[in-house]
Amino acid sequence: MNVPSPDELKELRKKVGLTQSDVAERAGLSQSMVARIESGSVDPRVSTLKRIVDVLNSAQRSLVTAKDLMHAPVISVSPVDTIVKTVAKMEEHGISQLPVLQKGVPIGCISESAIIAAMEEGKISRSMKNTVSDIMEDGFPTVSPSVDIETVVHTLHYHHAVLVMEKGQVTGVITKHDLITLLS
Structure with missing residues (x-):
């Protein structure tokens, strides 16, 4: 010691x-x-x-804030994006869920789990013309850039990601993986 x-x-x-x-x-x-x-x-x-x-x-x-830990820019999709485009974006960036933003404001999220569930339920047609809005889920919680890391840790215990918002716009994202990097 x-x-x-x-x-x-x-x-x-x-x-x-x-x-x-x-x-x-x-x-x-x-x-x-x-x-x-x-x-x-x-x-x-x-x-x-x-x-x-x-x-x-x-x-x-406690001095570590959401702004210190967040990733920017946020990779997201629009509610009118196709599922095919969304899956391609997930694959390209190695991401399993994405926030759905409309003019920079979060309105939901879409995940691999939601896509698979929609496939199982027959909600996604073979034509692949379905859009994100057809199967999107509730959005990720949001925090301000100045919120302490303990609050983020608690929130991530119940959610896959947290969006950081400033002046009504999404400025960053924090995932469980980001918290693990604090250990190194």
């Missing part, structure tokens, strides 16, 4: 925008103890140092 110096602790605390009192409260310590640890006048127990580091790491993760 890399043990941070008192100066490193103080620098990280300031970087994440916490006061000594904030750290103390979240770590279950007194503010004076945090001050003494940061000044180097006391050598804390490993368990105390771990609690402080955990608080600072948690606060640092």
